[in-house]
Amino acid sequence: MMTRLFWIGMTLAGLGIPVAAQSRLEKKEGSAMNAASKINPEVTVRLLNEKGNLTPPLRVARALKPDNEWKELLTPEHYKVMRGKGTERAFCGIFHDNHKKGVYACVGCGLPLFRSDAKFDSGTGWPSFFQPVAEENIGRETDRTLGMTRTEIHCARCDAHLGHVFDDGPDPTRLRYCLNSIAMSFHETRDPAATGPRREKAMFGAGCFWGVEETFRQVKGVAATAVGFSGGLRKYPTYEQVCRHDTGHAEVVQVEFDPDRVSYEQLLDVFWGSHDPTTADRQGPDVGSQYRSVIFFHTPSQEATTRMSLEKLAKNGRFSRPIVTQIETAREFYRAEEYHQQYLAKRGKSDCPGK
Ligand SMILES: [Zn+2]
Numbered sequence: 001m002m003t004r005l006f007w008i009g010m011t012l013a014g015l016g017i018p019v020a021a022q023s024r025l026e027k028k029e030g031s032a033m034n035a036a037s038k039i040n041p042e043v044t045v046r047l048l049n050e051k052g053n054l055t056p057p058l059r060v061a062r063a064l065k066p067d068n069e070w071k072e073l074l075t076p077e078h079y080k081v082m083r084g085k086g087t088e089r090a091f092c093g094i095f096h097d098n099h100k101k102g103v104y105a106c107v108g109c110g111l112p113l114f115r116s117d118a119k120f121d122s123g124t125g126w127p128s129f130f131q132p133v134a135e136e137n138i139g140r141e142t143d144r145t146l147g148m149t150r151t152e153i154h155c156a157r158c159d160a161h162l163g164h165v166f167d168d169g170p171d172p173t174r175l176r177y178c179l180n181s182i183a184m185s186f187h188e189t190r191d192p193a194a195t196g197p198r199r200e201k202a203m204f205g206a207g208c209f210w211g212v213e214e215t216f217r218q219v220k221g222v223a224a225t226a227v228g229f230s231g232g233l234r235k236y237p238t239y240e241q242v243c244r245h246d247t248g249h250a251e252v253v254q255v256e257f258d259p260d261r262v263s264y265e266q267l268l269d270v271f272w273g274s275h276d277p278t279t280a281d282r283q284g285p286d287v288g289s290q291y292r293s294v295i296f297f298h299t300p301s302q303e304a305t306t307r308m309s310l311e312k313l314a315k316n317g318r319f320s321r322p323i324v325t326q327i328e329t330a331r332e333f334y335r336a337e338e339y340h341q342q343y344l345a346k347r348g349k350s351d352c353p354g355k
Pocket of ligand 1: 106107108109110111155156157158159160
């Protein structure tokens with residue numbers, strides 16, 4: 001923290017440029033915009049599809065959670081920076097020296113924030129970018145703490161503090177987005193020349209996990225499946241606790257697949273076909289929030305593919321009622337007790353009892 005203060009002080013006083021620049025940023029961005037976004041339950045963002053192209057602007061629900069939930073979901077280190085607006089020490093974050101190709105996304109909600117091709121070495125010890133993936137994805141607010149006027153940046157969807165933006169960056173924008181590594185996850189782009197088997201993970205909640213696992217186990221290109229719990233707050237929940245509805249978890253299936261043999265989009269088609277995505281917290285005879293229809297995406301491109309697939313489905317009239325499937329960033333997967341794994345296969349069945 002002290003190092004950053006020292007550096008910022010040097011920038012403001014020594015280099016001269018950013019003082020005026022900061023006031024320009026302040027006028028441009030203002031805090032009123034952010035105050036308005038705080039009360040709107042939706043936000044317009046842009047995602048990155050599988051080819052790395054931006055989607056059109058999309059209206060999505062903001063990832064709003066009470067502070068005590070963020071405290072449970074994040075590690076103390078993440079919480080301190082992302083919710084407490086802390087700053088990690090210079091040269092200590094994991095991405096300041098990362099030169100791999102890929103996309104940096106928000107740890108809080110999975111929103112794509114920056115691409116590696118906009119990253120540059122600022123010499124500050126913090127990962128620095130000259131532009132975000134999309135202007136829509138970054139919120140800005142005037143920060144007058146520590147006796148300075150700066151422009152704080154945060155995730156437009158979940159409000160996680162990311163860092164600051166300064167007017168002393170390189171061309172073409174002359175901006176320097178100064179980030180805390182800990183607020184971001186990195187999704188490396190696979191080298192097109194790379195060979196060998198590929199493995200990706202997907203995670204779906206579509207009612208009782210016994211039947212959902214069996215459905216995905218039959219799909220060619222699926223290498224492994226496991227049933228468990230995700231999306232709630234309780235760590236290492238048991239099946240009994242999840243059934244009591246006090247953990248917030250959904251019953252889920254984690255799928256490991258080879259994207260050269262089955263695409264994520266094809267898995268989504270299996271998902272839509274395996275259950276009724278229009279019934280909230282219910283699948284057939286099973287009632288409760290653990291049976292909710294939910295897709296946990298692992299990468300920005302999985303989110304883009306999911307939202308496009310849902311939009312297509314909503315338009316084609318296959319379901320007469322609105323689709324209520326939730327789309328969330330994947331968090332911890334807690335494997336269920338062993339007797340739940342491949343439950344139906346072990347009994348020579350292909351469907352849940354009562355279905
Ligand atoms: Zn976020």
